Amino acid sequence: MENQELKNAGLKATLPRIKILKILENSRHRHMSAEDVYKALLDSGEDVGLATVYRVLTQFETAQLVKSHHFEGGHSVFELEHGEHHDHILCVKCGRVDEFVDEVIEERQNLIAERAGYSMTDHSLYIYGICPDCQKENG
Amino acid sequence: MENQELKNAGLKATLPRIKILKILENSRHRHMSAEDVYKALLDSGEDVGLATVYRVLTQFETAQLVKSHHFEGGHSVFELEHGEHHDHILCVKCGRVDEFVDEVIEERQNLIAERAGYSMTDHSLYIYGICPDCQKENG
DNA sequence: CAATATCGTGAGAATGTTTCGCATTTGGAG
DNA sequence: CTCCAAATGCGAAACATTCTCACGATATTG
Secondary structure, eight states, X not given: OHHHHHHHTTOOOOHHHHHHHHHHHHOSSSOBOHHXXXXXXXXXXXXXXXXXXXXXXXXXXXXXXXXXXXXXXXEEEEEEOOSSOOEEEEETTTOOEEEEOOHHHHHHHHHHHHHTTOEEEEEEEEEEEEOHHHHHHOO | OHHHHXXXXXXXXXXXXXXXXXXXXXXXXXXXXHHHHHHHHHHTTOOOOHHHHHHHHHHHHHTTSEEEEEOSSSOEEEEEOOSSOOEEEEETTTOOEEEEOOHHHHHHHHHHHHHTTOEEEEEEEXXXXXXXXXXXXXX
């Protein structure tokens, strides 16, 4: 039940929050922008404000229910936390997003941060390219 | 001479372009936002519009004179191309930016893209952390 | 149960960044 | 030196995101 997830995160189980969580869980696309979530809410007949969507997503991120990503082009997306850390590879043509994990890279990053004297808090790696489907389509 | 660099890039050597190129070359900070460049221009008594700064920086990027980066927090920065590809490690406290190159990671990225069937066009890797100086300051 | 403090919300205004439209200016080829 | 496409400055617009605020729902207290 979504209610419990919210309670566990220290958030009251309000309607907008439940709805937004449901949308993130049921969406075919793992990665959704605030606008996407907002549209999905309107489509399902809900009456929430865009500001609330942003507020709730930010709260979810703080509560570590979702993770946000800032892709090129100034557009951010959110995805449910689903256990393992992973990075992203995305198609510059169709916007498709795939995920991957690479232990070697993870380790190197730690090493690099350490070598530079930084205490690493986070990192983001995005690979941009053309996905298999778009390569076919295009001559 | 900047004029020549611009000509080589197929751009007319206009005053704003020359000035902006100079600013990028002389600035102590390698990474500047459009706003930074704009302020620097005003400080040196030039009369350019912010729109022109954006236009010119975009042209420079197309001409591969500069490279842009989109760090977290919705603000982009530009830096002069200076030969080697490199990635960035930045301090979440003071905004300091350092650069690094790691062949192992570069190779792994190619491998990952290939394995996923993508034809890689670009990639961006940012490591976030606390820099040595900020670690000292803070208890 | 009533009085009251707190929280979450929608709507719209505000902010910050980047782009656009258009009249005017300018670089540089002839 | 002249002329024109290219480039520019300006204000407005587009966009994503955040803030403000009054109100309604909820929890707390006596």
